[in-house]
Amino acid sequence: MCNSSTKTMDGPVVHKVSECFVKANHSTRESNQICHLTPWDIAMLSAHYIQKGLLYKKPATLVDERDFIENLLEKLKHSLSLTLSHFYPLCGRLVTHKTKNPPFYTVFVDCTSNSGARFIHATLDITISDILSPVDVPPIVQSLFDHDRALNHDGHTMPLLSIQVTELVDGVFIGCSMNHSLGDGTAYWNFFNAWSEIFRAQAQGHEHDVPISHPPIHNRWFPNGCVPPIDLPFKHHNEFISRYEAPMMRERIFHFSAESIAKLKAKANSECNTTKISSFQSLSALVWRCITRARSLARDQKTSCKLSTNNRTRMDPPLAKEYFGNSIHTLNAGTATSGELLENGLGWAAWKLHMAVINHNDRVVLGWVREWLKCPLIYQLGRYFDPYCVMMGSSPRFNMYGNEFGMGKTVAVRSGYANKFDGKVTSYPGHEGGGSVDLEVCLSPSVMTALESDQEFMDSVSASNPL
Structure with a gap:
């Protein structure tokens, strides 16, 4: 006991x-x-x-x-x-x-x-x-x-x-x-x-x-x-081991309905005259732009959007989805100055993310592994992510709400203290499914307040009531 x-x-x-x-x-x-x-x-x-x-x-x-x-x-x-x-x-x-x-x-x-x-x-x-x-x-x-x-x-x-x-x-x-x-x-x-x-x-x-x-x-x-x-x-x-304490942050869940995400995707593709930009790339571009604006960065300050990318399907031959272990890469999917990012449209940012994902292939993955073997790198949370980046982690494709333990459908998904820092955004499927997404956003209190007042961002946020 x-x-x-x-x-x-x-x-x-x-x-x-x-x-x-x-x-x-x-x-x-x-x-x-x-x-x-x-x-x-x-x-x-x-x-x-x-x-x-x-x-x-x-x-x-x-x-x-x-x-x-x-x-x-x-x-x-x-x-x-x-x-x-x-x-x-x-x-x-x-x-x-x-x-x-x-x-x-x-x-x-x-x-x-x-x-x-x-x-x-x-x-x-x-x-x-x-x-x-x-x-x-x-x-x-x-x-x-x-x-x-x-x-x-x-x-x-x-x-x-x-x-x-x-x-x-x-x-x-x-x-x-x-x-x-x-x-x-x-x-x-x-x-x-x-x-x-x-x-x-x-x-x-x-x-x-x-x-x-x-x-x-x-x-x-x-x-x-x-x-x-x-x-x-x-x-x-x-x-190679260092303890990390996150700074004072606010953590909030923002819900995006399937309809809202479809509008973002249509807007991003229309601006680039293409149909190739995905829903998640469009949503990530919105988050990158709006958090950068909320941070009130100098126009020439470089900022980046990083994506946690699954390597399994990018290997040749691919690894099975049942492969038990790590097979992920933190992809530096987009880099731009604050001015470039905010003066161009949603599609401009989304296309950067799209091209980074498309170019992340077997050759790139193997290149990273070979370089790592020459000089092993152990990720340090306090130093690996700069204060001007947005890091998109997890995936709305994971089956979270299909887990039942005799009490009916899951009401909500939540996370602990682990691996959070200013600019970390964790993606979950929305409770109602159908392509909806919940984003768990971690930001300093002042930046979170500014994000909550950002019209471009809040116009895409939807109401959610899992209860």
């Missing part, structure tokens, strides 16, 4: 009721080995865990609420155990092996111990409305996740996966923290989708060896000629 609690500046208290470790239901020959990390994985060691969570309403008619929660927790733990049998690296721990003569430093995942994932049951005396109704995302949401501020390198001593199930007055929040050195957003949501699929199968009477639609592929990708493990040019982790 666990009796700890977490307070926020606003007053609510998260009480941790219990904590345990959930191990994989069964092991295989593949799970009883080490898992080598690729350049994409190693580059993430100084970043935060991925923290995303799903909010649900409690069933309207509950005969015994205590019995409902206890049954839910047991079903979640059992289905998680079955899911971990497929995603066995999440049960391991990071290990560093180093020698002095010859000098050798490597980081890998030891899957042989089946240490398991942490599973926490917590309570919080607030309602769903308390989370969704405020204009800004309330700070208490950060307490709905374990591994607050944890770096991926902390996976040497901390679980690589932690689930926190927080019981609210009228809802349940399932917060998941996954080590980003083991997988990217595609891998993360593949795990979450599989867990939901197994939970539903379990509810239908399938207790063991539940097949899943998209089993993960654990054969990690290395370029030709690169034989793992990768020898790193370090003597101690202090040479």
Whole structure:
């Protein structure tokens, strides 16, 4: 049992009721080995865990609420155990092996111990409305996740996966923290989708060896000629690990309906006399322009828009979408002075993003990997993103609202403290689907206020009411 609690500046208290470790239901020959990390994985060691969570309403008619929660927790733990049998690296721990003569430093995942994932049951005396109704995302949401501020390198001593199930007055929040050195957003949501699929199968009477639609592929990708493990040019982790504290920011969710995004796409393509610019490129261009204007930058100040890009489909041959690991690239999709960006139209900015995406191919990806192998780079959150950039992360294509755990459709998606900075924009599918998008925008308070007064931006924002 666990009796700890977490307070926020606003007053609510998260009480941790219990904590345990959930191990994989069964092991295989593949799970009883080490898992080598690729350049994409190693580059993430100084970043935060991925923290995303799903909010649900409690069933309207509950005969015994205590019995409902206890049954839910047991079903979640059992289905998680079955899911971990497929995603066995999440049960391991990071290990560093180093020698002095010859000098050798490597980081890998030891899957042989089946240490398991942490599973926490917590309570919080607030309602769903308390989370969704405020204009800004309330700070208490950060307490709905374990591994607050944890770096991926902390996976040497901390679980690589932690689930926190927080019981609210009228809802349940399932917060998941996954080590980003083991997988990217595609891998993360593949795990979450599989867990939901197994939970539903379990509810239908399938207790063991539940097949899943998209089993993960654990054969990690290395370029030709690169034989793992990768020898790193370090003597101690202090040479490449740095702690990052985000500045004071406001965090707000902006909703864009499918109709609003269609208008943006039509406008961007019309201005460039083309049909090639995508919906997301048009939306990203709007965000880049409007945040740059809200920042009141000097006309000659350079600014950029970066996109988190999935490399799987750009490889030749392509990697399967089930590839479990990191296969992402932070694409510097557009660079311009503030004056250039704002004096030209939406289509001008969108075309820059479009061309950057089109030109990001197998040759570019392999070039980055080969350069990385010559001089390994570990991303540092405090230094990797400049204060004039806009960073578009995650993807509205991920299946977030299709995850069901016996409580109906997800009400909302929220994230924790992890990997946020001034100018970070995280993309989610809208609650109603159909091509709608929610953007989680993090900005300094003064810039957020200016963005809220930006007519071009707010004219495209739509009303949303998941409740």
